[in-house]
Structures are given as structure tokens and as C-alpha cells.
Amino acid sequence: MHPLIPYFQTIQFTLPLPDFFPARQVTLYGFGIAVALGIIIGQWIALHRARRLGLDYSILYEALFWIVLGVVVGGHIGYGIFYHPREYFANPRLFLDLSGGLSSVGGFAFSAAALVLLFRHRRRPFWPYADCIMIGLAFGWFLGRIGCTINHEHPGSATRFFLGRFCRPVENHTIEWPQWMTKAVPDLRFSHCIEPEQAAVTSYADQVPADYSGIVGMHDMGLYEAMFALGLFILFLWLDRKPRFSGFYVMLAIALYAPARFLMDFLRPEAGNPRYFHLSPAQWGMILLAIVGWWGIKRLRESDHKPKAPVRSQ
Numbered sequence: 001m002h003p004l005i006p007y008f009q010t011i012q013f014t015l016p017l018p019d020f021f022p023a024r025q026v027t028l029y030g031f032g033i034a035v036a037l038g039i040i041i042g043q044w045i046a047l048h049r050a051r052r053l054g055l056d057y058s059i060l061y062e063a064l065f066w067i068v069l070g071v072v073v074g075g076h077i078g079y080g081i082f083y084h085p086r087e088y089f090a091n092p093r094l095f096l097d098l099s100g101g102l103s104s105v106g107g108f109a110f111s112a113a114a115l116v117l118l119f120r121h122r123r124r125p126f127w128p129y130a131d132c133i134m135i136g137l138a139f140g141w142f143l144g145r146i147g148c149t150i151n152h153e154h155p156g157s158a159t160r161f162f163l164g165r166f167c168r169p170v171e172n173h174t175i176e177w178p179q180w181m182t183k184a185v186p187d188l189r190f191s192h193c194i195e196p197e198q199a200a201v202t203s204y205a206d207q208v209p210a211d212y213s214g215i216v217g218m219h220d221m222g223l224y225e226a227m228f229a230l231g232l233f234i235l236f237l238w239l240d241r242k243p244r245f246s247g248f249y250v251m252l253a254i255a256l257y258a259p260a261r262f263l264m265d266f267l268r269p270e271a272g273n274p275r276y277f278h279l280s281p282a283q284w285g286m287i288l289l290a291i292v293g294w295w296g297i298k299r300l301r302e303s304d305h306k307p308k309a310p311v312r313s314q
Contacts, residue, residue, distance in 0.1 A: 003164035003217030008175035012183035034147030042140025049132045070111030078106015105285040127246035138233035148222030156219025156267040164217030167193035169207040192269035219267040247300040255293030262286040
């Protein structure tokens with residue numbers, strides 16, 4: 001079975017600017033566009049729900065800043081600690097290079113801690129606002145992972161699964177974007193996706209036959225997580241038709257994401273993804289998150305956090 005999703009180039013737009021700008025042009029990347037849309041639309045969804053519940057939604061603007069900062073800074077610190085501890089602790093300056101890599105577990109942890117401190121400092125109840133943020137975050141998460149897919153981030157192990165994606169240009173299985181919206185790729189090799197003795201495809205024009213024995217697909221981890229996030233957002237919309245106890249959506253997201261991410265990490269190549277007792281750092285984190293999620297649902301349901309019926313706008 002051939003993978004269903006064709007190979008395509010990374011999307012990149014170069015737009016000219018008027019003469020009065022210092023720069024002659026600006027470059028927009030498909031990844032950045034998707035992430036920006038995720039932040040904008042996700043924030044709008046969170047604000048809309050907060051208004052509907054009669055909450056002071058102005059604090060959510062401040063919360064967005066700490067979420068983005070937590071994802072970037074916390075995600076990078078987590079990447080160094082969990083995935084490359086020897087290199088990063090040997091050269092601590094690597095922690096200052098925010099382009100080095102991100103860990104979603106580290107980003108979530110730092111963002112959550114920052115939000116708890118923010119709402120405590122502002123003397124606002126954490127869980128009602130956190131639910132609004134979580135529902136908006138689910139859709140923003142979806143678009144962010146679509147950006148990863150566009151940018152060929154997070155390649156998984158080799159596969160012929162129908163949702164896999166071709167590793168390099170293949171006849172009749174390649175999407176040709178217009179030249180003005182693509183980024184030139186000097187080397188299309190994926191070491192975990194082709195056999196070691198195969199010749200590298202070094203030009204996008206060098207398409208290989210579809211029946212070439214060495215061409216396989218790879219699991220697209222960004223796409224899989226985007227599909228999960230979209231499903232989570234749709235589930236939230238359906239559940240939000242009835243009142244729920246405060247903190248329900250946060251804990252449900254944790255409880256559902258933990259087993260999904262635990263299983264998805266088995267599809268990642270071991271190269272660049274260290275294992276500790278046969279499990280990745282993220283998988284160990286997911287075991288802890290699953291416990292927190294299901295315990296949190298039980299604890300919050302039994303607590304004094306009463307459900308609040310959504311207030312529909314007239």
C-alpha cells in the first residue's frame with residue numbers, strides 16, 4: 001500500500017515592500033502563517049466563551065503572552081533537559097539559543113505554571129478561565145501542528161500506512177506548488193526514511209518512479225497530532241452545550257492527550273529521540289499526565305467548584 005499523502009515542498013512567500021520600508025521585501029513562511037492564525041483564532045474562541053460566561057475576559061490578553069512565552073522558553077528548556085541533557089548541561093549557553101528545538105511537554109509545563117501564578121496574582125479563579133483557554137488552545141493547537149506538517153517538522157519512522165507521507169518526490173505522488181510560493185530544498189534525504197545504500201535525491205525535479213523499491217513513506221507526527229487536536233476541539237464544542245464543573249475541559253484534555261501521545265511516540269524514529277527504559281522522555285511524562293488528568297477530573301467533580309450554565313448572548 002502506497003502512502004496516501006504526496007510529497008510537497010515547504011511553503012514560503014516573498015512579498016515586495018514599498019520603497020519607504022527599510023527592507024525591500026518580507027518573507028512569510030507557511031509554518032509562521034499557520035501558527036499566527038492559530039494564536040489569533042484560538043484567542044478569539046477563548047475570549048468569546050469568557051464573555052458568554054460573564055467572566056472578566058481582559059485578563060486573557062495577559063494570559064496569551066505567558067502562554068506564548070512558556071511554549072517558546074519552557075519548550076526549549078525542556079528540549080535540552082529531556083532530549084539532549086549531556087550536551088546542554090556541558091554547554092549551558094545552548095539553553096539561550098531558542099532556535100535549537102522545542103519540547104511540547106516542557107512548553108505545556110512552563111505555560112501551566114505561569115498561568116497559575118498569573119491568576120493567583122490577579123486574584124481570579126483559575127479553573128473557569130483555564131477552561132476557556134483550553135477550548136481556544138485546542139483549535140490553535142490544530143493550526144500550529146498543521147504548520148509543522150507544512151514545514152516537514154516531526155518526521156516519524158518509515159511506513160506504508162495510508163496516512164503516511166512520501167519522503168521525497170515520487171512520480172504521480174508529488175504536489176507541485178507554484179514556484180513563487182515554495183522554498184528550494186538542497187537535499188531531500190531522510191536518513192530514517194530510506195535505505196542507507198540508496199542514492200539521495202538532491203533536486204526537487206529528480207522524481208523517482210512510484211514503484212522504486214526504496215521509496216517508502218514516513219509517519220507525519222505533526223499531522224497526527226493536528227488530527228487529534230481538531231477532534232478534541234470538536235468534542236469540546238459538543239460537550240459545552242451543557243454546563244460542566246470548572247476545570248473539566250483542562251483535565252479532560254490532559255486525560256485524553258496523555259494516552260494518545262504515549263502511543264504516537266512509538267512511531268517516532270529512535271535516532272534523535274532518546275529512550276529511557278525503552279520509553280521516550282515524553283512517554284514518561286504522559287504516564288504522569290494521565291494520572292493527573294483522571295485524578296483531576298475526579299477531584300474537581302467532588303470539590304466545591306460548581307458548574308456554571310453558559311449564558312447565551314441575545
